[in-house]
Amino acid sequence: MTVSVIQFGGSNCDRDAVRxxxxxxxDAERVWHADGLPTDTDGIVIPGGFSYGDYLRAxxxxxxxxxxxxxxxxxxxxxxxxxxxxxAQIGCETGLTDGAFTTNRSARFQCEHVHLRIExxxxxxxxxxxxxxxxxxxxxxxxxxxxxxxxxxxxxxAEDRVLFRYCDADGDATQGANPNGSTANVAGILGxxxxxxxxxxxxxxxxxxxxxGTDGQGVLRAFAE
Amino acid sequence: xxxxxxxxxxxxAELGRExxxxxxALFENLxxxxxxxxxxxxxxxxxxxxxxDVVVGPxxxxxxxxxxxxxxxxxxxxxxNHPSYVDPFDGAATGVGGIVRDTMSMGAYPIALADxxxxxxxxxEHSRYLFEGVVEGISHYGNCIGVPTVAGSVxxxxxxxxxxxxxxxxxxxxxxxxxxTATAETPGNKLVLVGNATGRDGLGGASFASExxxxxxxxxxxxxxxxxxxxxxxxxxxxxxALVDEGLLVAARDLGAAGLGGASSELVAKGGLGAEIALDxxxxxxxxxxxxxxxxxxxxxxxxxxxxxxxxxxxxxxxERFDLGCSVIGEVTDGNYVCTFDGETVVDxxxxxxxxxxxxxxxxxxxxxxxxxxxxxxxxxDDGSTDPDALAEVVEAVxxxxxxxxxxxxxxxxxxEVGVRTGVLPxxxxxxMAVRxxxxxxxxxxGLALSSGSEPRWTEAAPYEGARAVALENATNLAAKGAxxxxxxxxxxxxxxxxxxxxxxxxAAVDGLAEMCAALSVPVVGGNVSLYNDSxxxxxxxxxxxxxxxxxxxxxxxxxxxAGEGTVLVVGAAGGxxxxxxxxxxxxxxxxxxxxxxxxxxxxxxxxAVADREDTLAVHDVSHGGLAVALAxxxxxxxxxxxxxxxxxxxxxxxxxxxxxETTDPDGxxxxxxxxxxxxxxxxxxxxxxxxxxVGGVDLSYDAESIRDLRAxxxxxxx
Numbered sequence: 025m026t027v028s029v030i031q032f033g034g035s036n037c038d039r040d041a042v043r044x045x046x047x048x049x050x051d052a053e054r055v056w057h058a059d060g061l062p063t064d065t066d067g068i069v070i071p072g073g074f075s076y077g078d079y080l081r082a083x084x085x086x087x088x089x090x091x092x093x094x095x096x097x098x099x100x101x102x103x104x105x106x107x108x109x110x111x112a113q114i115g116c117e118t119g120l121t122d123g124a125f126t127t128n129r130s131a132r133f134q135c136e137h138v139h140l141r142i143e144x145x146x147x148x149x150x151x152x153x154x155x156x157x158x159x160x161x162x163x164x165x166x167x168x169x170x171x172x173x174x175x176x177x178x179x180x181x182a183e184d185r186v187l188f189r190y191c192d193a194d195g196d197a198t199q200g201a202n203p204n205g206s207t208a209n210v211a212g213i214l215g216x217x218x219x220x221x222x223x224x225x226x227x228x229x230x231x232x233x234x235x236x237g238t239d240g241q242g243v244l245r246a247f248a249e
Numbered sequence: 250x251x252x253x254x255x256x257x258x259x260x261x262a263e264l265g266r267e268x269x270x271x272x273x274a275l276f277e278n279l280x281x282x283x284x285x286x287x288x289x290x291x292x293x294x295x296x297x298x299x300x301x302d303v304v305v306g307p308x309x310x311x312x313x314x315x316x317x318x319x320x321x322x323x324x325x326x327x328x329x330n331h332p333s334y335v336d337p338f339d340g341a342a343t344g345v346g347g348i349v350r351d352t353m354s355m356g357a358y359p360i361a362l363a364d365x366x367x368x369x370x371x372x373x374e375h376s377r378y379l380f381e382g383v384v385e386g387i388s389h390y391g392n393c394i395g396v397p398t399v400a401g402s403v404x405x406x407x408x409x410x411x412x413x414x415x416x417x418x419x420x421x422x423x424x425x426x427x428x429x430t431a432t433a434e435t436p437g438n439k440l441v442l443v444g445n446a447t448g449r450d451g452l453g454g455a456s457f458a459s460e461x462x463x464x465x466x467x468x469x470x471x472x473x474x475x476x477x478x479x480x481x482x483x484x485x486x487x488x489x490x491a492l493v494d495e496g497l498l499v500a501a502r503d504l505g506a507a508g509l510g511g512a513s514s515e516l517v518a519k520g521g522l523g524a525e526i527a528l529d530x531x532x533x534x535x536x537x538x539x540x541x542x543x544x545x546x547x548x549x550x551x552x553x554x555x556x557x558x559x560x561x562x563x564x565x566x567x568x569e570r571f572d573l574g575c576s577v578i579g580e581v582t583d584g585n586y587v588c589t590f591d592g593e594t595v596v597d598x599x600x601x602x603x604x605x606x607x608x609x610x611x612x613x614x615x616x617x618x619x620x621x622x623x624x625x626x627x628x629x630x631d632d633g634s635t636d637p638d639a640l641a642e643v644v645e646a647v648x649x650x651x652x653x654x655x656x657x658x659x660x661x662x663x664x665x666e667v668g669v670r671t672g673v674l675p676x677x678x679x680x681x682m683a684v685r686x687x688x689x690x691x692x693x694x695x696g697l698a699l700s701s702g703s704e705p706r707w708t709e710a711a712p713y714e715g716a717r718a719v720a721l722e723n724a725t726n727l728a729a730k731g732a733x734x735x736x737x738x739x740x741x742x743x744x745x746x747x748x749x750x751x752x753x754x755x756x757a758a759v760d761g762l763a764e765m766c767a768a769l770s771v772p773v774v775g776g777n778v779s780l781y782n783d784s785x786x787x788x789x790x791x792x793x794x795x796x797x798x799x800x801x802x803x804x805x806x807x808x809x810x811x812a813g814e815g816t817v818l819v820v821g822a823a824g825g826x827x828x829x830x831x832x833x834x835x836x837x838x839x840x841x842x843x844x845x846x847x848x849x850x851x852x853x854x855x856x857x858a859v860a861d862r863e864d865t866l867a868v869h870d871v872s873h874g875g876l877a878v879a880l881a882x883x884x885x886x887x888x889x890x891x892x893x894x895x896x897x898x899x900x901x902x903x904x905x906x907x908x909x910x911e912t913t914d915p916d917g918x919x920x921x922x923x924x925x926x927x928x929x930x931x932x933x934x935x936x937x938x939x940x941x942x943x944v945g946g947v948d949l950s951y952d953a954e955s956i957r958d959l960r961a962x963x964x965x966x967x968x
Binding site: 033034036037039040043044056058072073074076077078079130132133134135136162164166226228229231232234235236 | 385388389392393394395478479480483484570571572660661662663664665666667668669670671672683685694803804805968
């Protein structure tokens, strides 16, 4: 599988995503947004960072770049698409996933390690885990608070499209374990198809064994299929 | 601040005529203290900047040190003190931008930042405003450009009330093939300006940074502060990387103090060459800028490159790809440094004279003296009797002081993991970055350790001895994580050098820092000097920030947290006095600064070796706040310690070059330190998460939660 990691102006986790995927034996390359999606793309990562400086709403500018039209088409055709951090914000802005990520409850940037509970293990992104597993993954964001209208949250929950929730070390999704005030402790969700997912935490930062934890490997293994 | 009369006379004699307005402005800025180090250069000869590993020493944008045959690290440090007082958010943000461009201009990719910050008393509203603004500015800029901020220091001291300090260091990686320097090479090559358009921002920043801050600086000097655009910087990083990839750069320099005039004249001066620049060709953001404004504006996110004539089109294409402006503004010559504007010659002066012609200042100085011993009753008595309540009160005051408290509130706002290289995270003695590209001599992957800081209470009490201690403390930070120091850069901050006692303190601090770095065989490969940190509130304490990098095998290190399974040792000799300590700051009194070990290099080397032993479970250096703080920091919910000490002196002595080690093989550690430094067993770790102290017969006990609560003072106050 060849994974295209899309580099917008200002993306800064593009190299990290390529390094993490390469470690898992996945063929990945950075693709400059203006060059368009390569025809041999079998998977897509929208990486973290600050696309266009996020001078507007986080992800708003990138969502309107022409390449995102190609990404939407690929996603509709079943190509796996993962948005991480800024990529998650772009995913919501683009309509690939529902809801929005907005300013943290603390109103400050937060870089720290959090615990996530695996809400379902029957998706490509979570097949490496068991439902209810607790993993430790870093976050690094200023606008990571998941917000969604109540009726649409109900739909999201009813359709079982919440993939990860912030929780404590024991797996309880408490308010104390919710780093940014996200609605229902939501950290990551699925799009219309199970092959599309966005998440605020950084699985690529918890993949390389030589700098610590590897709990995030399972998410990226979706591309190793 | 116009060109001083004495300087004007020199310039007139050199040029054989009156300088033009643009020339006068250029000389004023390039010959300012900030650019020309007129009061400090005579002192800088004290530093030893050479070793077998040094590839590029002082004088370029950043220093370059070999990690192995194929991998180089760059290292630079910069102050952004005055701007951060006037506008803390933008002042600090642009400080980050500047040091990152210094890294890029060596053909390197930035991999780590460290910030050492100094503010007035934490209790003051204005200090908090500056602190919050500076941290937010660094967070905003550093996070956005994707360079992790992994190390640093924060100190609060009333000496910084009118002059906060923001010292930013950056580490980059490059290779022998990719290395670019700021030495122009060949007449006929083009000078190309890439990056943001030039506007009227930051005019006269260099000369503004060379005066005391006036009472009305916050309003009057605002135009001298630049506003950063991290998105442009990120594109510039990528563009620079692409230009280096394609081998298109002959020489490079970033535009900082004194703008285009500074960068371009220094670039050609270093090559013993000249330039012809048409200022009209500079891409501009505002209409009707005059020659002087284009020449001296400190608009951010710009680089000037020397490019072969046949490559200029390709450089323009690459810049275009990253949405950056690009102008071919002139060429390298073997004549004078000449600028034209609107068909007229506005500058025509020898480049070397501009860059290096400023006369040095010989300033009178008064040597500092050390205070006498006058200890508070708590430890003064020889009978060893200690008042339990007073002891508890002072332990809590020291452990809970913002100077020694947790800095999590700060580093949580910095993205410290972007780049997937951070092996040891902030909050420990030193960060360790994974340099997978390089190997140690034994063939293991190379970890690059980084520590940065200075301790104002030390250098305030004893500038010379305190600065020696600063160097030793930074080296000990690396050793505690198993790394041996490789090279350092310094950021020397002082008050108004025209005051003899201020200059005397500053000179002593410079000498002390140089002496200890030389003793440790750590070459000081570059740095920055910032004087005139003086205001109606008085001068700052002499503040020699040192940023040190070191090498180790692998990317992990023993944590600064007890495991609960070993013996607690203190290694290293305590100096036995309390001058400059947080304890005296809280309890009152005075003392001489502690004696440092004479064999510091062997102590550091031995500690680094012991840290990497299998049976070493935890290591944490002893410094600010002494053992009281070091032990408190080592306690976790799952692991505590039972510790017995002779008295308060032992608890609060801050002598650096010491560490607390938890080990399962105390005899092995004793053997390693045999003939090197004393090793004292002070207790055992426990699994109850409680620090139980017996100090001079008095028992004190703190559980992990109460320690966490004491140490959370910054978060508690600001969130």
